[in-house]
Amino acid sequence: MGPEDFSQLAASRYSARDFLPDPVPQEVLEAVLEDARQAPSWSNTRPFMLALATGERADRLRASYLRAFDKTLDVQHKERGTTARIPLTGAAPDGDYKIWKAYPSDLRPHSIAVAKALYGHLGIDRRDRQARDAHNRRNCEAFGAPVIGFVLIHSGLMPFAALDAGLMLQTLFLSAKAHGVDSCPIGILAGWRAPLDAEFDVPRDYRLVTGFALGYASNAPVNEFRAERRPLRLVAPREEGCPPAAGA
Numbered sequence: 001m002g003p004e005d006f007s008q009l010a011a012s013r014y015s016a017r018d019f020l021p022d023p024v025p026q027e028v029l030e031a032v033l034e035d036a037r038q039a040p041s042w043s044n045t046r047p048f049m050l051a052l053a054t055g056e057r058a059d060r061l062r063a064s065y066l067r068a069f070d071k072t073l074d075v076q077h078k079e080r081g082t083t084a085r086i087p088l089t090g091a092a093p094d095g096d097y098k099i100w101k102a103y104p105s106d107l108r109p110h111s112i113a114v115a116k117a118l119y120g121h122l123g124i125d126r127r128d129r130q131a132r133d134a135h136n137r138r139n140c141e142a143f144g145a146p147v148i149g150f151v152l153i154h155s156g157l158m159p160f161a162a163l164d165a166g167l168m169l170q171t172l173f174l175s176a177k178a179h180g181v182d183s184c185p186i187g188i189l190a191g192w193r194a195p196l197d198a199e200f201d202v203p204r205d206y207r208l209v210t211g212f213a214l215g216y217a218s219n220a221p222v223n224e225f226r227a228e229r230r231p232l233r234l235v236a237p238r239e240e241g242c243p244p245a246a247g248a
């Protein structure tokens, strides 16, 4: 494989958001998992686990994620007073991490830009809450993908566990792509733990950091969307002998 082949593979992976129902053959799934184990990890601890659901288990997960999603719309809409009210109703998102927390001010514009671009691509007005909710609900169904995955990280080795899980997941996604299998990381699925716990015996120390979908992308317009890929940012090297810049 030449470097261009790798560049092509890396560039061809994108987050697919509508899948055909066709199952991913077991041997393909196994080959992808085999590749994912080649990722490096902190002191070779591999402080993460995967849960994979297909068939009826995946469908039960879709149904319970949809129920959880619909119960917590107020939180998602950041309705006034919900923080106080929601815990009383028992409908608070029970995820291990808060996924609806505010973004740091320097990163927020990028999140807004990609949402704007995606909604624009889909012809959804940003103020059309119903249409946005309908699109977001599709996350809960893993966009119809035949394989729903969950990434669990060891709470005792943070932040390295999260880093290692990310290294593994991208290796998995690239291998999937090489096998013609599309993917989408689905952080929204980490908003809730109960649906996952109803289907899998997750060891006590492991926290759900993201879900993901694997399958074959349909030719729905949403799959023509491509997010901007900004260049990696490099920290400016300090001039030799110069004191740190003011405020640094």
Ligand SMILES: Cc1cc2nc3c(=O)[nH]c(=O)nc-3n(C[C@H](O)[C@H](O)[C@H](O)COP(=O)(O)O)c2cc1C
Pocket (backbone or CB within 6 Å): 013, 014, 015, 016, 017, 114, 139, 184, 185, 186, 187, 188, 189, 210, 226, 227
């Ligand atoms: C950890 C993680 C969680 C994500 N969660 C979601 C999600 O819940 N829903 C979604 O549509 N995309 C999700 N994405 C996809 C990102 O929006 C996407 O990677 C980004 O916009 C760049 O687009 P690309 O993956 O097509 O290159 C997630 C990505 C990552 C890495």
